[in-house]
Amino acid sequence: MTKNYLGEETSPYLLQHKDNPVHWRAWNEESLKLATEQNKPVLLSIGYAACHWCHVMAHESFEDETIAGLMNELFINIKVDREERPDIDALYQSALQMMGEHGGWPLTMFLTPDGVPFWGGTYFPATPKYGRPGFPEILNGLSNAFHNDREKVQENASALCQGLEKLSRPAGGGAPNMDMLDKIAEGMLGMVDLHHGGTQGAPKFPQTFIFGFLWNAHLRTKDEQSPFSDAVILTLDHICQGGIYDHLSGGFARYSTDEVWLAPHFEKMLYDNALLIELLGDVWQKTKSPLYAVRVRETVDWLLRDMKSGDDELFGFTSAFDADSDGEEGKFCVWSEDEIDTVLGDDAETFKAAYDVTQYGNWEHKNILNRSHNLPLASDEDEDALSRMCEKLLIVRNKRIQPIRDDKVLADWNGLMIAALAKTGALFDQPDWIEAAETAFTFVTKMMTLDKTTGRLAHTWCAGRLRHPAVVDDYANMAGAALMLHGVTGKADYLARAESWVEIADAHYWDGDETGGGYFLSADDTADILARSKSVHDNAVPSSNGAMAGVLAKLFYLTGKNGYRERAEHLIGAIAAPDPNHMANQPVLLDAFELLETAAQIVLIAEPEDPAGAIFRQQIFDAGLAGRIIVQLAPDADLPDGHPAQGKEAVDGKPTVYICRGPVCGLPVADSETLVTELNQL
Numbered sequence: 001m002t003k004n005y006l007g008e009e010t011s012p013y014l015l016q017h018k019d020n021p022v023h024w025r026a027w028n029e030e031s032l033k034l035a036t037e038q039n040k041p042v043l044l045s046i047g048y049a050a051c052h053w054c055h056v057m058a059h060e061s062f063e064d065e066t067i068a069g070l071m072n073e074l075f076i077n078i079k080v081d082r083e084e085r086p087d088i089d090a091l092y093q094s095a096l097q098m099m100g101e102h103g104g105w106p107l108t109m110f111l112t113p114d115g116v117p118f119w120g121g122t123y124f125p126a127t128p129k130y131g132r133p134g135f136p137e138i139l140n141g142l143s144n145a146f147h148n149d150r151e152k153v154q155e156n157a158s159a160l161c162q163g164l165e166k167l168s169r170p171a172g173g174g175a176p177n178m179d180m181l182d183k184i185a186e187g188m189l190g191m192v193d194l195h196h197g198g199t200q201g202a203p204k205f206p207q208t209f210i211f212g213f214l215w216n217a218h219l220r221t222k223d224e225q226s227p228f229s230d231a232v233i234l235t236l237d238h239i240c241q242g243g244i245y246d247h248l249s250g251g252f253a254r255y256s257t258d259e260v261w262l263a264p265h266f267e268k269m270l271y272d273n274a275l276l277i278e279l280l281g282d283v284w285q286k287t288k289s290p291l292y293a294v295r296v297r298e299t300v301d302w303l304l305r306d307m308k309s310g311d312d313e314l315f316g317f318t319s320a321f322d323a324d325s326d327g328e329e330g331k332f333c334v335w336s337e338d339e340i341d342t343v344l345g346d347d348a349e350t351f352k353a354a355y356d357v358t359q360y361g362n363w364e365h366k367n368i369l370n371r372s373h374n375l376p377l378a379s380d381e382d383e384d385a386l387s388r389m390c391e392k393l394l395i396v397r398n399k400r401i402q403p404i405r406d407d408k409v410l411a412d413w414n415g416l417m418i419a420a421l422a423k424t425g426a427l428f429d430q431p432d433w434i435e436a437a438e439t440a441f442t443f444v445t446k447m448m449t450l451d452k453t454t455g456r457l458a459h460t461w462c463a464g465r466l467r468h469p470a471v472v473d474d475y476a477n478m479a480g481a482a483l484m485l486h487g488v489t490g491k492a493d494y495l496a497r498a499e500s501w502v503e504i505a506d507a508h509y510w511d512g513d514e515t516g517g518g519y520f521l522s523a524d525d526t527a528d529i530l531a532r533s534k535s536v537h538d539n540a541v542p543s544s545n546g547a548m549a550g551v552l553a554k555l556f557y558l559t560g561k562n563g564y565r566e567r568a569e570h571l572i573g574a575i576a577a578p579d580p581n582h583m584a585n586q587p588v589l590l591d592a593f594e595l596l597e598t599a600a601q602i603v604l605i606a607e608p609e610d611p612a613g614a615i616f617r618q619q620i621f622d623a624g625l626a627g628r629i630i631v632q633l634a635p636d637a638d639l640p641d642g643h644p645a646q647g648k649e650a651v652d653g654k655p656t657v658y659i660c661r662g663p664v665c666g667l668p669v670a671d672s673e674t675l676v677t678e679l680n681q682l
Contacts, residue, residue, distance in 0.1 A: 002072065010462040011081040012406045013049040017058060021068035024079045027088060029528055035076040035113035041146045042111040043075035043139075046082045046089050049406035050254075050267035050320040052329050053123045054106045059327075060126035061135045067126060070136055074143040075110075082107070083319055083410060084460050087471050087522040090533050091164060096120045098163045110142050115530045116157040118146075164531045169516055174576030174583060176593050184583050184590065185217035189227055191584075193259065197235030202259040206244075206252070208275040209538045211235055213587035215283060216594065216626065236283060237375045239276070240295045243368035246333065247355065248394040250295075250302030252276050254540075262370055263363045266330045266403070267323040270307065270410075271541050273299055274417035281424040285624045291377050296424055303417070304436055309409050309443070309461075316409035316443040316461065317417050326401040334366035335393075343396050344389055351389045354378075409461040411444050411470060415477025416541070418444075419484040426488040426621040434488055441481060445497065455500050456508075469526055472509040472519045473535070475501040476547035483554050487625070490608065490632025495558060502551060506567070517574025518545050536575055537585040545575045546588030553596040557629050560642025568596055595627060600682050603631040603645040603665070606655035613655040615672055620657070623679035 005025050006018040017024055025031040027044075035042050045062075047054035061067045071077050082089035082105060093103040095117040102122070109120035119142055124135040146153050188210055191199045198204045211232045218228035239245065242261030244253045252272055253264030277296050284292040308315040325332040337359045341348045355369040356362055362370075377383055418437045425433030450458045450466060457474050458466035479498040486494035508523040511534070520532040521544060535544040552568035555561070572593050577583050583590060602620050606613025620630060633639065635653070639646040644663050650656040651670040658665045659678055669675045 006079060010465050010467055011049075011084050011408060011460075012404065012462070013047060013054075013081040013083070014079055016049060016404075017062060017079055020058070020062045021065050021072075022062050022077050023072045024077050027078050027080050027085060027528065031076060031078050032113060032115055032528075035111075038076065040074065040076050040113065041118075041143065042113065042115070043071060043077045044080065044092065044107075044109040044111055045078070046080045046092065046107040046109070047105045048081060048083050048320070049404065050269065050322045051105045052265050052267070052323040053104075055324050057106050057108075057123050057135075061124070064126060067136055067139075070139050074139055076113075081408075083406075083408060084468055086412075086459075086473065087526065087529055087533065090521055090535065091530060092117060092120070094167055094533060095160050095164060096122075098160055110146075112146075112153065112157050116161050118153045118156040118160065161530070164533070168511075168520065168532050168534060169513075170518070170534055170536050170575065171578060172517065172574040172576055173578045174580070175573065176576055176580070176583065176590060178594070178597060180580050180583070181590060181594060182217055182220065184580065185214055185228060187581065188214060188584055189231055192231045192235070194231075194234070196260050197231070197238040198256075198259075198261070200259075203255050203257050204259055204261060205255040205540070206235075206239060206272060206276055208272075208279045209542060209587040210584075212279050212282070213591060215279070216591060219286075219626065232283060233287065233289075236280060236289075236292065238372060240280075240291050241371040241375050243363075243370040243372075245295065245370075246302070247369045247371070248390050248397060249306070250298035250300075251306075252299065261372060262368055264330075264368075265323045266333055268321045269540075270317055270319050270413045271416050273303065274413070274420040275541075277424055278420040281420075281427045282624070282626050285427055285622070285626075291375075293428070294377070294383075296428065300421065300424070300430075300433055303421075306405075309407060312439075314439060314443050314446070316414050316440050316447070319406040319408045319410055319413060321405050322403040325403040330363075330366075330368075332397065332400050332403050334361075334363065334368055336361070336366060339396075340367075340393070343392055347385075347389050351386065354386055407462055409443070409448070411448055411457050411459055411474035412477045412541070414440055414444055415474070415479075415481040418481035419477070422481070422484045422488050423625055426625065429618060429621070434485075437481070438485060438489070441478075441485060441494075444478060454504070456504055457501075469523055471521050471544070472505055472523075472548065473521070473541070473544040475505040475509070476519075476544045476551060477542075479505075479551045480547060483551065483558070486558075487630035487632075488621070490604075492637075498551065499555065499559070502548075502555065502564075505548065511574075517570050519548055519571075534575075538588050542588040543575075543586065545571060546586060546592060549575075549589055549592035550595060553592050553599065554629055556596070557599055557601055558631065558643075559640050560644075560646075561640075562642075565596065568592070572596075599627060599629050601629045601631060601645070601660040601665075602679070603633065603639075603648065603658040603660060604655065605633045605635055605648065605650045605657075607634060608632075610655055616655045616657060616675060619672060619675055620679065623676070623682070628682070 002023045006014045092109045096103050104122045109117050111117050127134045193200045214228045215232045218226045238261045244256045244261050244264045251268045254267050254269050257263045280292045280296050307317045309318050357367045361367045418440050421433045421437035448458050448461050450456050457470040459468040459470045479501045482494040482498040509519040522532045549571050552564045556564035635650050644660040644665050645658045648658050651668050654670050657669040
């Protein structure tokens with residue numbers, strides 16, 4: 001019996017396709033077995049719920065009875081949510097790139113019945129256009145090739161299979177050193193658009209890892225201003241005031257389709273917002289830019305209002321908001337001049353001048369609200385007035401058909417947001433943000449642990465159901481979140497949890513081959529994947545190996561266990577590109593290397609409820625958290641063997657701080673004025 005089986009899934013993306021006339025099946029061994037039994041190739045379609053071009057291809061082809069009939073006749077059709085199965089997506093994106101094609105979504109791959117790719121692409125139109133053949137022609141041509149030119153198909157499949165196996169053993173062997181870091185940063189400056197920020201050309205992604213690396217290079221210069229800081233500030237100013245930012249409700253879209261940050265694909269992703277508020281917080285800590293403070297607060301307000309999966313007692317953060325609403329990209333967000341005039345009345349002219357609203361529009365005859373023409377904020381009085389106007393428009397906008405929210409809770413993306421919330425909560429002295437981070441952390445540990453005995457995680461939770469085994473990103477990012485919470489709250493349980501997750505990653509994801517090293521994306525008992533790949537370069541999210549290197553570096557300092565340092569050094573050596581010119585694709589790994597080499601530990605010994613200790617704690621946070629590891633101890637608590645501050649005590653029972661570099665700690669600091677001086681000298 002053939003039918004569409006996606007109604008049995010929980011993924012909002014898969015459920016979007018449950019009524020297609022295509023006989024979609026989920027990715028599983030049964031689906032591949034059916035392809036073998038029927039001697040049919042597999043058509044694999046990968047996308048995600050917030051993806052605009054995924055919706056376009058679905059409407060043009062997957063909802064069309066004739067095209068669907070052809071797909072059902074010639075192929076076994078499998079749909080995958082790339083956010084549910086990043087390991088499958090990574091594998092077949094790599095295969096497409098080996099064919100000389102650019103990756104992206106929707107990803108459309110054609111496989112042999114045993115799952116080996118032999119041809120593919122991304123979006124295909126239903127009829128020939130954009131220089132591409134129509135989808136029916138492709139379906140007929142590839143089915144014919146599979147059945148009548150099997151030798152050529154097998155030749156392609158074998159070559160791609162060998163290439164995928166090679167990718168599981170990346171050619172590492174790089175040996176970064178501290179002198180390299182500034183040279184790599186200088187090379188990155190050549191990629192920066194000196195007019196609008198970001199990297200040159202379009203489309204423009206926030207590239208938070210590149211600009212975070214440049215900011216760290218600026219901090220190393222110890223100058224008030226440097227070319228590195230100029231590039232970062234220019235970029236963040238344009239992102240914060242461009243159309244990529246939602247000026248009514250907060251939050252950043254995934255990327256801009258142009259080079260001036262005006263017109264986004266309007267989807268909002270959890271990970272982008274996590275990475276941007278963390279970078280904005282780090283830069284704000286030094287610049288005290290009021291613009292960055294406002295955007296961080298507005299984005300956190302949006303997160304806590306619109307992205308929580310459950311009630312206030314226990315929630316994770318959901319994945320994304322769609323780019324489309326009512327079948328049209330951006331319809332929810334854009335405005336005509338008449339609409340602005342009607343809602344704002346006498347205030348309309350002031351608002352239109354501030355937000356680039358004109359009669360003919362700035363994008364497809366509509367207006368995307370932006371303030372790119374005047375980047376600094378106005379006076380407090382004028383900003384308050386504009387804020388009241390935005391509130392009126394938001395009330396009207398909320399009556400429109402809303403974009404669909406993808407309600408999946410992903411462990412890895414939650415880890416990024418938990419860490420960002422905890423860090424910015426400390427920097428901005430917002431205990432409620434830290435509390436929200438702790439609640440989301442509890443959600444993942446309580447609701448997303450597959451096996452309470454082993455502590456192994458699931459990758460996704462949706463509609464009350466756990467789905468799919470964790471990828472290593474889940475352990476890396478959640479361990480990173482645990483260590484950030486450990487630093488800002490002082491709670492020892494977070495450190496223990498991070499250690500336990502790294503132990504799981506070592507047991508099931510580490511490449512123990514003599515010529516290998518690094519962590520595979522999939523676990524050793526993930527049975528339904530053709531090959532285990534490794535995340536080596538940073539993309540929209542940090543590479544899992546870069547993120548894990550940072551976790552190992554922090555654990556080495558916090559525990560004094562040399563095994564963590566040895567594992568971090570092995571990992572960095574195995575994954576770092578042999579050519580330093582290619583290390584620009586690995587800024588997260590390089591940041592981990594710098595942390596391993598130069599981290600400062602700031603140890604605060606104080607009673608948790610001591611008001612004087614609270615003053616010290618906020619002074620430590622105010623001085624910045626980048627490149628620093630914070631340890632909070634009660635006077636009667638012990639540090640582990642090997643920690644440089646082991647045995648250090650409070651002075652005269654007062655809150656006391658020790659600043660440690662490597663195995664050596666400085667003299668005790670027991671007054672706040674001296675503490676500020678010492679922290680500023682770091």
